Amino acid sequence: MKKFIFSRLLQSVVVVWIVYTVTFWLLMATPGDPFIGKKQPPPAVLAALRRDYHLNQGDFHAYLAYGWQILAHGDFGPTISYANWTVLDVIRNSLPVSVALGAMALLIALWLGVAAGVLGAVYRGRWPDVALAVGTLLGISLPTFVIGSGLLMLFAVETSLLPSGGWGSIEQLILPACTLSVLFLAYLARLSRASALDVISSDFIRTARAKGLSPMKVIAGHVLPNASIPVLAFLGPATASVLTGSFIVEKIFAIPGLGEVFVNACLDKDIPLVLGIVLVYTVLLVLMNLLVDIACAFADPRIRL
Amino acid sequence: MPMAPMETRHAIKSPFRLERCRIELLGHGLNCRKRGNGVSLSAMRQTLLIPSLVLLIVGSICFYVSTPHRQGADAISFCEAGQIHTLDPDKMTWMQDIRVATGLWEGLAQLNPKTLQPVPGVAKSWKISHDGLRYTFNLRHNARWSNGRSVTTADFLFAWKRILQPSTAGGYVTMLFHIAGAKDYFNSLAAGRHAAFGSVGIQAPTPYKLVVTLTHPCAYFLSLMAFPPFFPLNPDAMAKFRSHGQSPAHYNPRWTRPPYLVSDGPYYLAAWKFHQYLELRPNKYYWDRQAVKCPVLYVRNFPDSQSAFLAYQSGAVNVLSFVPTLFAPALLRQQRQHLRDDVHYRQVFGSYYYNINCRHKPLNNPLIRRALDMAIDKRAIVKHILRLPDRTLEVLVPPDSIPGYVSPRGLAMNIPAARKLLIKAGYPGGRGLPVFKFLTNSGAAINIRIAQAIAEMWRQNLGVRVNIHQEESKIFNQDVVQGNYDIARAGWYGDYMDPTTWLDLYRTGNPNNLTGFSNPRLNALLHAASRQADVARRFALLHQAEKLLVTRWMPSIPLFQYSDGLMYNPRRIGGISTNVRMITLLKYIHWIHHAVPQAAEAGR
Numbered sequence: 025m026k027k028f029i030f031s032r033l034l035q036s037v038v039v040v041w042i043v044y045t046v047t048f049w050l051l052m053a054t055p056g057d058p059f060i061g062k063k064q065p066p067p068a069v070l071a072a073l074r075r076d077y078h079l080n081q082g083d084f085h086a087y088l089a090y091g092w093q094i095l096a097h098g099d100f101g102p103t104i105s106y107a108n109w110t111v112l113d114v115i116r117n118s119l120p121v122s123v124a125l126g127a128m129a130l131l132i133a134l135w136l137g138v139a140a141g142v143l144g145a146v147y148r149g150r151w152p153d154v155a156l157a158v159g160t161l162l163g164i165s166l167p168t169f170v171i172g173s174g175l176l177m178l179f180a181v182e183t184s185l186l187p188s189g190g191w192g193s194i195e196q197l198i199l200p201a202c203t204l205s206v207l208f209l210a211y212l213a214r215l216s217r218a219s220a221l222d223v224i225s226s227d228f229i230r231t232a233r234a235k236g237l238s239p240m241k242v243i244a245g246h247v248l249p250n251a252s253i254p255v256l257a258f259l260g261p262a263t264a265s266v267l268t269g270s271f272i273v274e275k276i277f278a279i280p281g282l283g284e285v286f287v288n289a290c291l292d293k294d295i296p297l298v299l300g301i302v303l304v305y306t307v308l309l310v311l312m313n314l315l316v317d318i319a320c321a322f323a324d325p326r327i328r329l
Numbered sequence: 330m331p332m333a334p335m336e337t338r339h340a341i342k343s344p345f346r347l348e349r350c351r352i353e354l355l356g357h358g359l360n361c362r363k364r365g366n367g368v369s370l371s372a373m374r375q376t377l378l379i380p381s382l383v384l385l386i387v388g389s390i391c392f393y394v395s396t397p398h399r400q401g402a403d404a405i406s407f408c409e410a411g412q413i414h415t416l417d418p419d420k421m422t423w424m425q426d427i428r429v430a431t432g433l434w435e436g437l438a439q440l441n442p443k444t445l446q447p448v449p450g451v452a453k454s455w456k457i458s459h460d461g462l463r464y465t466f467n468l469r470h471n472a473r474w475s476n477g478r479s480v481t482t483a484d485f486l487f488a489w490k491r492i493l494q495p496s497t498a499g500g501y502v503t504m505l506f507h508i509a510g511a512k513d514y515f516n517s518l519a520a521g522r523h524a525a526f527g528s529v530g531i532q533a534p535t536p537y538k539l540v541v542t543l544t545h546p547c548a549y550f551l552s553l554m555a556f557p558p559f560f561p562l563n564p565d566a567m568a569k570f571r572s573h574g575q576s577p578a579h580y581n582p583r584w585t586r587p588p589y590l591v592s593d594g595p596y597y598l599a600a601w602k603f604h605q606y607l608e609l610r611p612n613k614y615y616w617d618r619q620a621v622k623c624p625v626l627y628v629r630n631f632p633d634s635q636s637a638f639l640a641y642q643s644g645a646v647n648v649l650s651f652v653p654t655l656f657a658p659a660l661l662r663q664q665r666q667h668l669r670d671d672v673h674y675r676q677v678f679g680s681y682y683y684n685i686n687c688r689h690k691p692l693n694n695p696l697i698r699r700a701l702d703m704a705i706d707k708r709a710i711v712k713h714i715l716r717l718p719d720r721t722l723e724v725l726v727p728p729d730s731i732p733g734y735v736s737p738r739g740l741a742m743n744i745p746a747a748r749k750l751l752i753k754a755g756y757p758g759g760r761g762l763p764v765f766k767f768l769t770n771s772g773a774a775i776n777i778r779i780a781q782a783i784a785e786m787w788r789q790n791l792g793v794r795v796n797i798h799q800e801e802s803k804i805f806n807q808d809v810v811q812g813n814y815d816i817a818r819a820g821w822y823g824d825y826m827d828p829t830t831w832l833d834l835y836r837t838g839n840p841n842n843l844t845g846f847s848n849p850r851l852n853a854l855l856h857a858a859s860r861q862a863d864v865a866r867r868f869a870l871l872h873q874a875e876k877l878l879v880t881r882w883m884p885s886i887p888l889f890q891y892s893d894g895l896m897y898n899p900r901r902i903g904g905i906s907t908n909v910r911m912i913t914l915l916k917y918i919h920w921i922h923h924a925v926p927q928a929a930e931a932g933r
Contacts, residue, residue, distance in 0.1 A: 056803030060810050062820070063422055064840035066503060068495040068519030076498065107415045108582045109603055117603035120391035127388030131381060187643070189636045191605070192396045259380055278636035280604040293803050 036310045043306040051295055052083045058104045058293040100296035111300035121281035126266040128197055129204035137212025144217040163210030172203040172276040189278035200277040204270055208262050219254045260316030264309035397605050404625035405918055408637050410651040412630050416585040418557035419492040422500035429628055430557045432609055432915030433592040437466050438554035442906040442914045447551040451480050461546030461862040468537040473614035474563050475597035482533035484561035490526050492558055495519040501558045509542045546862035549827045566591035595621045595916040622919035649896035658716040674894035678730050678909040679822035680722055683886040686815050688845035696754040698883040703740050703747035704790040705783055711889050714778050722887035724879050725831045730909045734828055734868045737876035744790045759792025765815035767795035770805035776818055809843050828871040835884055846884035
């Protein structure tokens with residue numbers, strides 16, 4: 025087990041390093057200069073700015089300098105667009121917004137998704153099941169900006185039941201959280217329906233029934249632990265992707281989360297900020313997958329291969 | 330351990346490939362024809378309880394941490410057009426940063442909110458020598474920092490020395506170059522040579538007397554004293570943020586964040602929530618404390634103007650520092666029909682124009698540049714595309730904004746004359762001219778529509794063809810600075826009330842000279858004006874320079890003067906005065922007294 029965890033950790037470090045490298049060189053390849061604005065300062069001021077952001081001695085020097093800074097200080101230093109805030113400050117302030125939104129979206133997805141999936145399994149082949157199939161297909165195939173704009177039109181513009189955007193109250197959270205949850209809800213509904221059906225029809229359940237266990241005991245003791253493994257396994261990567269997937273939702277509903285900051289950082293070519301946010305998302309994604317892998321390895325010894 | 334079915338194991342093994350496993354699982358589920366028992370909902374709920382609880386707790390904590398705290402009913406919420414980029418007065422260049430800075434700090438002078446004329450600030454009086462070169466400021470003894478300490482000349486010396494370090498990277502450092510020796514000091518340091526700050530024309534004979542010597546008379550030097558690069562800084566408060574082993578310019582940028590920021594203006598910074606709001610509260614040590622009547626001022630920002638406008642409509646924001654362009658025509662119509670009275674719209678000291686790259690053939694020929702200008706129907710653009718009461722421009726400096734300065738007459742639209750100019754230049758009917766690279770920046774949708782209309786006018790009226798390129802602002806700026814264009818969109822807001830804020834853009838060697846235009850006669854006129862202490866004579870020289878620029882040389886095609894505005898209910902909010910430079914002095918904003926109970930109602 026120790027060996028398994030160690031090797032997975034090592035792999036994760038390599039993944040993070042590759043992501044840092046690729047992001048850095050992609051950023052360098054994009055056109056535009058972060059320091060050139062509408063009004064031009066004297067050349068000496070521009071030179072000082074470039075030096076402050078390690079951009080005065082060539083790209084490779086910057087690559088090493090930023091890499092060293094993150095290793096030595098755990099921070100990329102001040103951002104370019106918001107010079108009074110370091111990358112870590114920005115993430116510390118904006119990530120909770122995205123996390124709160126993501127957690128609410130996942131909560132909605134988890135409950136409604138599993139409920140819908142179980143409903144589908146119970147009424148297999150009948151109309152609730154068909155409705156579920158159609159609904160999940162729509163949920164998976166419709167892009168977030170269509171769902172978001174649709175909900176916005178319906179609940180904020182046409183009926184004024186809910187606020188159209190912003191951050192600060194529970195009402196403002198409802199529409200974006202619902203929009204963000206749709207995709208995960210659809211996945212979870214399919215997943216839980218399929219795995220419930222799957223487990224119910226397997227051999228060991230028949231054995232358990234043959235032993236004379238009551239239907240309730242069969243489900244609680246045998247079906248559910250096995251059927252919920254894929255749902256739980258899904259939650260790990262879903263947590264990471266609900267955070268990374270909230271960019272568009274944050275833009276539509278004017279939410280001051282990390283996604284909104286990230287989009288603007290890319291447009292401003294704010295090198296340290298883009299690197300920082302990409303790395304945070306990478307670490308989150310890798311960490312979630314690692315945790316799920318370790319949890320699953322505990323649950324099923326055959327996975328540690 | 331019960332065996333997991335085959336497909337489920339796939340799902341566990343490769344959580345990265347959710348897509349595939351889900352399809353497999355689904356297929357398995359659909360192919361399954363064996364009838365199973367119903368799944369118990371209550372049991373399912375129990376295994377979901379732990380992840381749900383975790384999500385709920387994490388979500389709630391994050392939500393609580395990230396939401397702005399409830400603002401009191403007496404607070405005024407002021408919405409800015411953009412994010413606050415920095416609160417370091419030496420580094421700021423953005424309008425919204427400068428506006429907040431004038432609420433937090435006070436320089437030697439402050440501006441009269443209506444006339445924008447300099448009035449005493451930290452300096453209670455000043456004396457200017459006859460040749461206009463020596464300014465003696467007498468500081469008031471009761472000017473204090475927000476920590477109670479007196480503001481003295483040492484604070485000004487500290488701040489001015491700091492911005493003159495090239496490594497401070499002060500965006501507006503060139504404004505200090507009016508001071509004798511400042512430019513040489515800056516350039517020496519930039520070249521890595523040693524320079525003594527004593528060589529700069531700033532002396533402080535006593536803690537309350539500051540003598541500044543200029544290189545040449547500067548008509549607007551006093552108004553610069555109300556501008557952030559000239560604000561004092563508190564050395565003691567900043568000392569603990571000094572980076573060791575670095576030049577005097579290096580401070581940890583955290584010094585501008587509450588509770589560390591110490592300022593000497595009407596307000597102090599009580600809180601700053603990144604990307605959400607700043608909380609300003611009256612500085613109890615401020616010498617003019619009784620003039621500050623707003624108990625709490627929130628400076629807020631929204632990711633886009635539509636959501637800001639919705640927040641304003643719902644009452645969450647009391648003052649909007651802009652009129653959203655999308656709604657502006659409709660809002661102004663309602664205002665005209667007396668359906669609303671909260672749109673405060675006006676001409677401002679800014680203009681929208683096109684730069685022409687004067688470095689290369691054939692656009693280095695002023696005849697072609699003039700022809701391009703005369704073939705544009707500017708009135709049609711303002712009327713049909715902008716649909717706003719903006720004024721068309723034939724000159725560079727927005728007319729009637731500077732007292733005493735008379736604008737020259739520019740060229741009017743004249744298509745036959747424009748065609749003749751092209752013939753004279755050797756390109757009859759546009760034949761022989763290349764397709765010009767016409768650069769515009771994305772962001773505002775209006776830019777591309779104006780560009781398309783003008784391209785069509787040029788094609789129809791002159792036979793001149795252009796290729797429109799729309800670029801993201803960072804790429805656009807880089808291309809314009811590097812001269813990688815033929816014709817490019819431009820906009821400029823005056824930094825001080827003087828024609829040179831525009832005319833200097835065409836001076837040889839100015840980093841902001843984006844057209845590459847260079848003319849010894851213009852340089853001589855600008856130089857002569859900078860040496861002229863007499864206001865009327867100086868303006869006459871500048872008038873002549875502008876006249877030559879807009880009637881003969883035409884390095885830029887002026888299109889229209891910007892309008893901008895504020896939105897607030899004039900029966901509830903007072904102390905906001907409209908002026909051409911969009912300078913809203915936060916100091917004077919207040920509730921109109923009888924409106925407070927009503928406001929409190931709305932707050933609840």
